[in-house]
Amino acid sequence: MRVVVVGATGNAGSAVLEELSIRTEVTSILGLARRLPDAEVEPFCHAEWDSVDIQSPDSTATLAELFSGADAVIHLAWLIQPNSQRELLRRVNVNGTEHVLKAAAEAGVRRIAVASSVGAYSPVDDDHPRDESWGTEGIAGSHYSEDKAAQERVMDAFEAAHPEIALARLRPGLIFQAAAGSEIQRYFLGKLAPVQLLNTVRPPMVPMPNGIRVQAVHARDVARAYAEAIIRGARGAFNIASDDVLTGEALASIISGRSGKASISVPFSPLKPLVKSAHRARLLPTDEGWLEMARHSPIMDTSRARSTLGWSPELSGADALNELLEAMGEGEGRGSIPLRPRSESSLTEHPLPAQNHQLPPGIDTGLLRSYMADHLAGATAGLKRIQAMAAAFEDTPVYPQLSQVAEAIGSEHQWLSRLIQSQGFPRPAVAAPALWVGERLSRAKPYARPLKRSPAALVLETELMLGAVTAKRQGWEVLSDYAEELGVDRSVFDQLIEAADDQREHLDQVHAYARPKVFRRGRSTFSLEE
Incomplete structure (x- = not known):
């Protein structure tokens, strides 16, 4: 059985x-994603x-070609952020x-499983369990x-x-x-949330909104349900959740690690x-x-x-949440962009010199320190610029290339910073902020169209x-000539040079x-059709 998984790099995927x-x-699996993972891990x-x-x-034709010869398709792709770009979210998620x-039908695929959600259901105000016949009109707001809910209507039409x-x-x-620890932090809690403290200290009391209740399920249990659905050729809707219902008090007890009362009731209206x-x-x-x-989501x-499906959860929702909280504390993740660990560097497998590495007497440490500091300052400005580009052009066909370059530059920036520290050099105190400000000002240019991209x-x-x-790239070549003096295997710099070539190719x-399209009237730089 050949299976294609669309959106195979995220939590469920x-x-x-x-x-x-x-x-x-x-017998074989094809993974599809906008941004490809590390396929070796x-x-x-x-x-x-x-x-x-x-x-x-135009993706329908591409997908139909990729689906050719497949026995089943599992569709998991869903964009959660950015919340402010509703048109983009609707295009990715619903369209x-x-x-x-459509592509699966054209390719002759006969078994499909699609990721819907408890979120598709119409709102309720009680704890009475609902089966799959409950309405799927969604929750306003x-x-x-x-x-x-709109995705459900797409599936209704397809089934007909x-x-x-x-x-x-x-x-x-x-x-x-x-x-998914780091991914869920980024999507829902943000960088300011002190989740790093979760494995050392837990809050004694946790504010919880009145009336909150959710069902959770471990990703492994969800994966078993998808596998059973395509193997059995199942039809229709299936609720997938662990048996326990996580009320506000239950959530607070898990987060605090206390068995007694741990929640502070918070009225919903001001929250x-x-x-x-x-x-x-x-x-x-x-x-x-x-x-x-x-x-307002129903209990399923x-x-x-x-x-x-012959399915039942092996883990409780409480167990799954405990595992997630511990992983958040550690910043855990996997080898894809959505699941990347909190402080991932693709070069961490290459050893760095010990802290305060001693450079040979023949090296002018002042010049080397200044050179590396200048490159780190430039890397800081470049990282901010490429991250802003990726965010600004997320709804264009070239977002995957921009995003991959941004991730790679972020990883290299982190590694160079660690290399500088390993030599006992301080991080630049003036050059980096100055370049950062200059980079910000350069992006403020209106290009003759103020307030618009x-x-x-x-x-x-x-x-x-x-x-x-x-x-x-030239900087890596220079440092590669001094790899031995820096205490770094030269192959690391070879890898960095190769990565720079890949980044240039993407750009x-x-x-x-x-x-x-740039100077022609009536042609959009951002059109998906062009």
């Missing part, structure tokens, strides 16, 4: 790959890989599902819920048009696992505008819609999954980054995409 790899019925090493952006109308289903295809829609609760304000101020990634879901009856911006920003990456692709 990584667990599904792991599960499929041990199923004797599955678990669990991504179990799949072949290809990149595709499902939001584009993307339509593109995946939650963009996630509204889009999940293709009764010959077995379409299963899984509606899991909150999905937790250790590997909602507070969360809204924090989100608008960019202090909190989570918007107020998630509160609405936590308050999982009887159908048990009887039809200019078509010229993508071209010019890419050219500036190409220059920066080229300069960085060349961005430039080639943007430059034919």
Whole structure:
């Protein structure tokens, strides 16, 4: 059985790959994602890989080609952030599902499993368990819920048009696992949340909104449900959740680590505008819609999954949440961009010299320190610039290239900083902030179109980054000549030089995409169709 997993690099996707790899019925796996993972590490090493952006109308033809010869498709791709770009979220999540289903039908795929959610259900105000027949109109005020409900309508239409295809829609609760610790922090708590303290000290009391109740499920249990759905050729909807319901008091007890009362009751009414304000101020990634879901999502009856799929959870929701909290404390993750650990560096497998490494007497430490400090300052400015580019052009076809360059430069920046510290050199105190300010001012140029993204911006920003990456590459070549003196294996610098060449290739692709449109009227630099 050949299985294609769309959106295979995230929380559920990584667990599904792991599960499929041990199923004797599955002979091969193709993983699809906008941004490809490290295919040499678990669990991504179990799949072949290809990149595709499902939001584009043209993606249907690409997907149909990739689905050719597949027995089943598992569609998991879903964009949670950025909350402010509703059009982008709808294109990826709702239109993307339509593109995946259409392509599967064109390719002759006969078994499909799609990731829906408890968030698709209509709101309730009680604890009475609902089965899959409960309405799926979503919860007003939650963009996630509204889009999940819209996705359900896409699947309704597909089922009506293709009764010959077995379409299963899984509606899991909150999905937790250790590997998603850093991802969930970024998406919902943000960088300011002191989750690093969770493994050393827990809060004695935890504020909890009145009426909150959720169901959780471990990612491994969700993955088993997806595997059973495609292997059995299941049809229809399936609620997937652990048996225990996590009330506000239960959540507070788990977070605090206390068995007694650990929650401070917080009225919902003032909390909602507070969360809204924090989100608008960019202090909190989570918007107020998630509160609405936590308050009004139904408790799910999982009887159908048990009887039809032979599925039952092996872990409780409390166990899954405990595992997640411990992982958040450690900053755990996996080898993909969505699941990246909190302080990941792709070069951490290469040893650095011991702290206060002694340079040979023949080296002018003052000149070397200044040279490395200048490169770190430039890397700081370049990192801010490429991160801003990736965020600004997230809704374009070249976002995967920009994002991959941003991740690579971030990793290298971290490694260079550690290398400087290992030599006993201080980090630059003046040059880096000055370059950072200059980089910010350079991005303020209006390019003749104030307050709008200019078509010229993508071209010019890419050219500036190409220059920066080229300069960085030359810096690695210089340092490679002094690898022995620095106490670093020369192969590390060879890898960095090769990575710079890859980054230039990605940026060349961005430039080639943007430059034919940059000065022509009536052509959008950001159109998915062009």
